[in-house]
Every structure is written in C-alpha cells, then in structure tokens.
Amino acid sequence: MDRLKAMGAFVRAVELGSLSAVAREMSTTQPTVSKLVAWLERDIGARLLERSSQRVLPTEEGARFLANAKRVLEEYEEAVAEVASGVREPRGLVRISAPVALGELRLGALMLEILSDLPHLQVELLLEDRFVDPVEERVDLTIRIGGVLPADLVARQLAVWPRYLVASPDYVRRRGRPRRPEDLAAHDYLRYAGRSDEEVRLTCADDSLVVNLPSRYRVNSAIALLNAVHSGAGIALQPCWMVDGALREGTLVRVLPRWTGPAQTAHLVYAPRRRLPARVQVVMERLLASIATW
Known part of the structure; x- marks a missing residue:
C-alpha cells in the first residue's frame, strides 16, 4: 500500500x-x-x-x-x-483563485505571460467572488480583495488601490459635472449590490465626509457595473486598476477628481508551510511584482 x-x-x-x-x-x-x-x-x-x-x-x-x-x-x-x-525550470500545476473581474480584466493576461515564459508550468485560474479557502479547496494561492483575513493562513499584501468617481463623457455632457460631493445627490449613482445602506464615504487631502446617495441600479457584478458606467448610465466608484486605461484613453472621465472612495486592499493568501514549491514560488513572485503596479 x-x-x-x-x-x-x-x-x-x-x-x-x-x-x-x-x-x-x-x-x-x-x-x-x-x-x-x-x-x-x-x-x-x-x-x-x-x-x-x-x-x-x-x-x-x-x-x-x-x-x-x-x-x-x-x-x-x-x-x-x-x-x-x-535540474530544470519550475514545472507542474499551480492553482490560483481570484475575483472574477480581476481575473477577466487583468490576471488572465498575466497568466498567459507567465506560461509563455515558463513552458513547463501549468496554471488553473479559478474565478469566483467568494473567498476560496486554499486548504479546503487545494488552491495554491488565493487573491483576496477586502474582507476578513483568516488568522490561520498566510496573507501578503499585494496592493492598495484608490477608488475614483467616474462617468462616461456622454453622461457628463448630458447631466453636467458635479462640483462638490453634495452635487452627487442630483445624479444617477450606480453601485455594487450587496449593501443595504446608501451612504458613500469620500476623502480628499484635508477633508472626509459621508454623502447619502440612493441608487436606482445595483448589480452584483463588477464588470457589469463598469459596463453600465461606460454606457452612460451614471456615476460610480471604481478601483483604479479597473479604470486607469479608460481614463488615459478618454472613454471615461473622473468627476470630483480631488475626492476618492474607500481604497481596495488586495492580499495573496496561502496555507502556511515552511517552504513553497518552486512552481508556486515563481508565480507568487510574479504576482507580487505585477499587481503592485496596477
């Protein structure tokens, strides 16, 4: 046996x-x-x-x-x-869990780069918005955005991303540009579903406040929310990694650019062990180096 x-x-x-x-x-x-x-x-x-x-x-x-x-x-x-x-470069399967939007918009391309550089490596990217326990579900690395971090796992900070108020140029032409946070109440505010309150905390260099913003449209998909902003449906808080490219290209614009929403913090979570296998270590190093720049 x-x-x-x-x-x-x-x-x-x-x-x-x-x-x-x-x-x-x-x-x-x-x-x-x-x-x-x-x-x-x-x-x-x-x-x-x-x-x-x-x-x-x-x-x-x-x-x-x-x-x-x-x-x-x-x-x-x-x-x-x-x-x-x-005797050879890292090989074998690395299983990674990550939020859906992060995987579809950013991680997928990074994984393909890693596979191109390391032809003996295999990657299984599992995209789910729920927290995937790396021990229970035999995942090598879990990327966690927000939420409580389990005390019995190792968690390394990947990045802290500010969130911007963004809208499409068409929306701003039609509805005007808010000049102060209180002006947002007269606009269509879009938000991620899941929270029952309508408060939004905004911060600038020397001030912080909470504004009450009812929303007619809530959706439990970060990508669907971003698509709604692109379509001109309203204003939303979006993490910088999701909108930096669109802001550079001009397909989205920031409103109230001095103000930001609560930042997103991303961690890399994995089971404690004395030494990670080489295949996991090399992927972790690439994640740590790449995601911090997004």
Whole structure:
C-alpha cells in the first residue's frame, strides 16, 4: 500500500470532513478511500477517524497524528520540488483563485505571460467572488480583495488601490459635472449590490465626509457595473486598476477628481508551510511584482 497516498487521504478526510469528498477529489470511490485510511490505521496501530453517516472527525490519536502527517507530506513535496528546481525550470500545476473581474480584466493576461515564459508550468485560474479557502479547496494561492483575513493562513499584501468617481463623457455632457460631493445627490449613482445602506464615504487631502446617495441600479457584478458606467448610465466608484486605461484613453472621465472612495486592499493568501514549491514560488513572485503596479 502507498503510505504517502494513505496519509494524504487521511489528511484530506479531516480537512473536508467526508470520505466521499476525498474520493471525488481523488477521482476514485469512497470504499477505496476508506480502505486507504483503514490500512493506515492498521499500519500505525491506532484509530485515526471517527466515522458517521454525516461526516468524519479525527480521534484524539488522529488529531495528534494530523500535524505530523501534514509535515511529512509537505516535506516530501518540497524535496521533490527542490530536486526538480535544481535540474530544470519550475514545472507542474499551480492553482490560483481570484475575483472574477480581476481575473477577466487583468490576471488572465498575466497568466498567459507567465506560461509563455515558463513552458513547463501549468496554471488553473479559478474565478469566483467568494473567498476560496486554499486548504479546503487545494488552491495554491488565493487573491483576496477586502474582507476578513483568516488568522490561520498566510496573507501578503499585494496592493492598495484608490477608488475614483467616474462617468462616461456622454453622461457628463448630458447631466453636467458635479462640483462638490453634495452635487452627487442630483445624479444617477450606480453601485455594487450587496449593501443595504446608501451612504458613500469620500476623502480628499484635508477633508472626509459621508454623502447619502440612493441608487436606482445595483448589480452584483463588477464588470457589469463598469459596463453600465461606460454606457452612460451614471456615476460610480471604481478601483483604479479597473479604470486607469479608460481614463488615459478618454472613454471615461473622473468627476470630483480631488475626492476618492474607500481604497481596495488586495492580499495573496496561502496555507502556511515552511517552504513553497518552486512552481508556486515563481508565480507568487510574479504576482507580487505585477499587481503592485496596477
């Protein structure tokens, strides 16, 4: 029996809480996973999992064994990666989770650049606006914009992006340009769906205020919101990385350019480990270098 494979099945069973989930992840059957864990229990002479119809939980011995099993699996992967990196460029699959808009507008192009530079690398870019736990979902790197950062994961700051009030030139011609924040109440303000309040906090060099801006149009897609601004539907706060190009080209204009909205902060989140595999390390370095300039 493959001891490393059995240890991997046990670790994932604890992390996912289900032998069936491990079986789906390993593209095998639940009885096969159960046999792997049972063999491991016989091999070390202790019961590791408490099984029920709903989920599996580690026994006291299993909880103690879990940390050591994770370390052994990580050390094996690191050893393989170290040998590989010494004889050839990084290779293998790197799984990255990111928000939809960031992936479609920016990350996709960056991933293609990385693949062009490193022909032995593979990238799986998973675009979802929900937070993807890198441990539970076997993702190497998660890009998180805003939100609470889990205390048990490593989080490295990627960038802090100011948010600008923007509109299309056509909208400004039709509706005029607001001169002060209070003027926004007379305009069509577009916002991301999900918040029930209508307050918008704006800041300039020497002042900060909150304006109440009702919105007739809310949408839970950052790209759809940007498209609405481009179409001339109204004014919206947008992060600089989404609109800098359009502002340079003149297809969008800033209104109240002295004022900005709450900044977006992006972090790179990943599971703690002593050493990242070379394939993950090289992608992380490219992300850190590139995203900070957006």
